Amino acid sequence: MKTVFINCSPKKRFCASAYFLFLQRLFVVGEKVCEKLRTPADHARILEQLRDAQAVVFGLPLYVDAVPSHVLRFMEEMERFCRENGLKLSVYCVANNGFIEGKQNEPLMQNFENFCSRAGLTFGGGVGIGGGVMLNVTRILFIVDIGLLVLNTLLSEINTGNLFPRDAWISFAENAALLLYFNLGVLFYLARQGGHIRKGTAGGKKYTRILIPSFIFILFADIFFVIISVIDGGIFRGWLAKKEPSET
Numbered sequence: 281m282k283t284v285f286i287n288c289s290p291k292k293r294f295c296a297s298a299y300f301l302f303l304q305r306l307f308v309v310g311e312k313v314c315e316k317l318r319t320p321a322d323h324a325r326i327l328e329q330l331r332d333a334q335a336v337v338f339g340l341p342l343y344v345d346a347v348p349s350h351v352l353r354f355m356e357e358m359e360r361f362c363r364e365n366g367l368k369l370s371v372y373c374v375a376n377n378g379f380i381e382g383k384q385n386e387p388l389m390q391n392f393e394n395f396c397s398r399a400g401l402t403f404g405g406g407v408g409i410g411g412g413v414m415l416n417v418t419r420i421l422f423i424v425d426i427g428l429l430v431l432n433t434l435l436s437e438i439n440t441g442n443l444f445p446r447d448a449w450i451s452f453a454e455n456a457a458l459l460l461y462f463n464l465g466v467l468f469y470l471a472r473q474g475g476h477i478r479k480g481t482a483g484g485k486k487y488t489r490i491l492i493p494s495f496i497f498i499l500f501a502d503i504f505f506v507i508i509s510v511i512d513g514g515i516f517r518g519w520l521a522k523k524e525p526s527e528t
């Protein structure tokens with residue numbers, strides 16, 4: 281069985297869609313093909329991959345309560361392609377949004393349901409994930425956590441000859457458990473959807489979010505966006521991206 285995973289985020293690096301598609305792939309067996317959809321130049325290559333596939337999983341962000349416009353263009357072309365070639369794929373999606381409630385992805389799911397019915401495809405279901413940006417940050421925090429553990433182990437070995445610093449391991453385990461907890465809803469529904477992809481059945485639309493209380497989410501989101509605004513448009517994209525010379 282061949283499943284094509286399409287990362288539809290327009291971002292080049294560090295997108296939440298890549299993270300959630302990575303988790304989704306853990307629960308799917310068989311041949312797995314990963315594609316990236318950013319521009320019309322990607323269309324033909326991805327459509328060719330769909331020819332002999334049984335399932336396709338779209339990983340995408342919610343833009344203005346709907347499917348991003350560059351994905352809509354692709355869906356229009358895919359609709360024609362599937363009709364002309366008599367393809368009978370099952371379509372799944374993993375959508376994420378910036379606000380906390382995953383339920384905000386409902387209109388996007390309806391876009392996919394309508395697309396499937398027009399293209400003669402089967403809508404297998406989707407998982408809508410709220411707090412996507414923050415969940416994406418948890419994977420960075422996990423890597424930082426591992427880095428700190430390695431550093432503490434090295435320092436402990438150098439200073440005391442002890443290769444197993446108990447406190448550092450306890451702190452690592454506590455942090456890792458907390459990050460895992462934030463992701464539990466996502467893992468549960470992606471595992472469930474993975475089962476449906478494997479069996480080719482429909483799992484319906486499910487919504488989840490980062491597992492923290494909304495007032496804590498709002499506090500952190502406010503701090504995050506104030507910092508982003510102060511540094512004029514972004515940490516990773518603003519600081520590290522190549523700048524085009526200004527017209528003015």
Ligand SMILES: Cc1cc2nc3c(=O)[nH]c(=O)nc-3n(C[C@H](O)[C@H](O)[C@H](O)COP(=O)(O)O)c2cc1C
Nearest residue numbers: 289295296297341342343344345377378379412413
């Ligand atoms: C143009 C644009 C429109 C957006 N519209 C919404 C929206 O309507 N609701 C929402 O909760 N988040 C919205 N977001 C936030 C994204 O859904 C969120 O940042 C998502 O995690 C990005 O996923 P990605 O990293 O995979 O691209 C929007 C972001 C952009 C850039």
